[in-house]
Amino acid sequence: MKAPFRLTAFGVFFVPDPLTGAQRIFEMSNDWKPSTKAVHAGTRRSQYGEVSEAIFLTQGFVYDSAEHAEQRFISSGEDEFIYARYGNPTVKMFEERIAALEGAEDAFATASGMAAVSGALTSMLKAGDHVVSARALFGSCLYVLEDILGRFGVEVTFVDGTDLAQWQAAIRDDTKVIFFESISNPTLEVIDIEGVCKLAHAKGAKVLIDNVFATPVYSRAFAQGADVVIYSATKHIDGQGRTLGGVILGSKEIIRKTVEPYMKHTGGSMSPFTAWVMLKGLETMGLRVRAQAASAQAVAQAVEGHPVLNAVIYPGLAAHPQHALVQRQMGAGGTVLALDVKGGKEGAFKFLNALQIGIISNNLGDAKTILTHPATTTHQRLPDAKKASLGITQGLVRVSIGLEDSADLIADVLQALDGAK
Ligand SMILES: *Cc1c(COP(=O)(O)O)cnc(C)c1O
DSSP states (O other): OOOOOOOEETTTOOOBOTTTOOBOOOOOOTTSOHHHHHHHTTOEEOTTOOSSOOOOOOSBOOOSSHHHHHHHHHOOOTTOOSBTTTOOHHHHHHHHHHHHHHTOSEEEEESSHHHHHHHHHHHHOOTTOEEEEESOOOHHHHHIIIIIHHHTTOEEEEEOTTOHHHHHHHOOTTEEEEEEESBOTTTOOBOOHHHHHHHHHHTTOEEEEEOTTTHHHHOOTTTTTOSEEEEETTTTTTOSSOOOOEEEEEOHIIIIIIIHHHHHHHTOBOOHHHHHHHHHHHHHHHHHHHHHHHHHHHHHHHHTTOTTEEEEEOTTSTTSTTHHHHHHHTSSOOSEEEEEETTHHHHHHHHHHHOSSSEEOSOOSOSSOEEEOGGGTTTTTSOHHHHHHHTOOTTEEEEEOOSSOHHHHHHHHHHHHHHTO
16 A cells, blocks of 8 residues: 655655646755744645644654565665654754754754764764863763763863864874864853864864854854864753754765764664754744843843952953954854852852842753853862863853843842842
8 A cells, every 4th residue: 555645845846736736846045044944944744734844753664565665774765764763754854954054964863962962973983083172061071072982992182272272282193073162161162163173174183063052043163164063952942941952963974974874873863752842943043042142242241340240251241252253253142151259159059049030950042041050060070170170160150041031131130149249
C-alpha cells in the first residue's frame, strides 16, 4: 500500500492546486531578511496544509516494501527519514530554519547545548590532537575541555581569550581546533572572532565558537571566519524556559561527514517535540532579543557608578574594555550583564533576596529576568583560586534581562541595591 502522506518542503515545491492544477512554487531566497527567514525557512507541510508546523512525534518511518527499506538505508533523500535519532521532519525544519538565519550551509540539532559542545568537539578530534581554548568558559564547557578531552589523549592549552598575542603563541602546527565563547559566561569577555580565525586558519586549525551570548540575532560569526558555531537553544532560541536543546552549525561537509555520523550513533539528537518548541521560538526570537538587549543597555547605564557596586560589566557600556570590538562584531552589547556587588557573598545575597521582579535561577535568555550568583551555583565546583583567575568574585551577580518593562526592571534593581547597603 502506498502511503497517502506527502511532505512538501517549503523552498522546493508546494502541492498542486486541485482546482487549477497549477503548481505553486515557493523558492526560499537567500535575499530574504532574517525576520522573514525566521518564520518561513525550513517549513515542510503535510497534505493537510497546516499553518503551524506539525510535530512528527514518531521514532520511526514505515517503508512501502522491503526493497524500499533497503534502498533508504543505502541512501536517503532530503525528505526521507529512517529513525528519529538520525533525523525527523520536525527536527529538519528546525535545522533548516536556524541554518538559514545563521548563514550556515547546514545544521545538526542536539538534545542540549552541552550535547552540541561535546558532540562538535569529540567528532572533530582524536587522540594526539591539540586544542587551544579561551580560559573564561561556562562551567560545563570548562569540564569538557579540562577534564574529559585529556582522558582521551587530546591536549588542551588555555589562553586569555581577549589577548591575540596569547592565541598566536599557543596555536601550533598540530593544533586542530580552537574553542571559545564569543562572549564569555559569566564575565562577559568579548573575543575577536576575525582576529582569532585569521591566526587559526594560518595554521590550518578549525574554529569552533560557542555563540550563546551573541545569539543568532547579532551573530555574523560565519562571515567573520568561524568554521563551526554552536548554540544552546535552551537560552534565547526557546527564550521562554521550557526545554533543553542545542544546535551545531557549519558547512555541509563538516555537518554531514563529521558531526552527523558521530551524533546519530552516540545518541545526543534533539527530540521532535523540542524541535517544535524551538521552531516556534525562532519566529519571535528577533523581537525578543532586540528588546532584551535594549533593556540590558538601559539597566546597565542606570546602575553604572552606583555606590553599592564595585563594577558594572556590560559590553554595551563605553567603559567595557572590548566595547569597540563588540560594536564592530555584533552591533550591540547582548542581553546579559554582570554586577559586582560590594560586600562579597553577603552583599550579593542581600541584593538578590531584595529583588521583587527579577528571579533567582540559573537559565538565561529567558522572557523573565533571571539573576544568578555564579560563585555559589554555576561555577561552585571550581576552587577559589580558579574562580579568582576567571574573575568570578564572591560579589559577582549575572543578570539575564527579560521582557519586562525596562523602567520596572531599573526600579527593581535600584531598590534591591539599596537593600544591599
Ligand atoms: C547554557 C550554556 C551552555 C549549555 O547549554 P545547555 O542547553 O544547558 O546544555 C553552553 N555554553 C554556554 C555559553 C551556555 O550559556
